[in-house]
Amino acid sequence: xxxxxxxxxxxxxxxxxxxxxxxxxxxxxxxxxxxxxxxxxxxxxxxxxxxxxxxxxxxxxxxxxxxxxxxxxxxxxxxxxxxxxxxxxxxxxxxxxxxxxxxxxxxxxxxxxxxxxxxxxxxxxxxxxxxxxxxxxxxxxxxxxxxxxxxxx
Amino acid sequence: xxxxxxxxxxxxxxxxxxxxxxxxxxxxxxxxxxxxxxxxxxxxxxxxxxxxxxxxxxxxxxxxxxxxxxxxxxxxxxxxxxxxxxxxxxxxxxx
Numbered sequence: 509x510x511x512x513x514x515x516x517x518x519x520x521x522x523x524x525x526x527x528x529x530x531x532x533x534x535x536x537x538x539x540x541x542x543x544x545x546x547x548x549x550x551x552x553x554x555x556x557x558x559x560x561x562x563x564x565x566x567x568x569x570x571x572x573x574x575x576x577x578x579x580x581x582x583x584x585x586x587x588x589x590x591x592x593x594x595x596x597x598x599x600x601x602x603x604x605x606x607x608x609x610x611x612x613x614x615x616x617x618x619x620x621x622x623x624x625x626x627x628x629x630x631x632x633x634x635x636x637x638x639x640x641x642x643x644x645x646x647x648x649x650x651x652x653x654x655x656x657x658x659x660x661x
Numbered sequence: 662x663x664x665x666x667x668x669x670x671x672x673x674x675x676x677x678x679x680x681x682x683x684x685x686x687x688x689x690x691x692x693x694x695x696x697x698x699x700x701x702x703x704x705x706x707x708x709x710x711x712x713x714x715x716x717x718x719x720x721x722x723x724x725x726x727x728x729x730x731x732x733x734x735x736x737x738x739x740x741x742x743x744x745x746x747x748x749x750x751x752x753x754x755x756x
Binding site (some may be wrong): 570571572573576577579580581611612613614616618629631633635637638640641643644645646651655 | 663666683684686687689700701702713731733739740742743
């Protein structure tokens with residue numbers, strides 16, 4: 509009886525092993541294709557798919573905002589003029605890592621572009637039509653990673 | 662409500678703006694002396710007027726302020742393509 513029992517248990521273990529391998533394979537596929545709502549936090553920088561050239565070319569500043577931003581952030585670049593500041597913001601859109609985050613005051617989703625080498629961050633509305641800011645965060649990557657619901661990694 | 666949002670509402674109240682909705686707001690990365698972060702954006706009031714603002718620090722008064730604070734003329738035309746402006750109007754029952 510004991511030997512019979514052993515023979516039966518071997519195929520059972522094989523089935524369990526096969527099921528375990530299948531589950532692991534499925535889990536692997538899931539983590540590779542999961543969207544932002546998935547629990548896996550690892551989303552590589554630049555993984556947000558946007559037409560950055562179109563945004564860089566066509567996005568505009570809301571009324572009065574380019575002037576205000578140059579006044580407040582101009583010394584950081586330094587960006588001496590509105591034209592320099594605007595050109596830098598558009599370059600950051602073109603060459604920075606793209607990610608999404610949520611604005612804390614309006615809860616609106618934003619597109620972010622961060623260029624690590626020059627420590628430039630540019631914010632854009634989710635539809636890519638408005639540039640909302642550009643500045644050099646004091647804490648660099650830590651700042652953009654810490655934005656609400658930031659997908660920057 | 663964030664401390665920054667609360668401060669903006671208080672400063673708008675001081676300017677006579679009560680019921681309002683914010684749109685195109687953005688944290689600006691600068692930490693003000695009281696620990697809050699600078700915020701830029703726009704406010705729509707219940708009369709349909711729009712002002713641009715920047716939550717900043719007044720070095721003379723040693724207090725938070727909205728500077729600059731400027732009125733945007735013809736907001737319907739200038740924000741016609743902004744979903745956040747439309748949402749702000751809906752939030753105030755203007756649309």
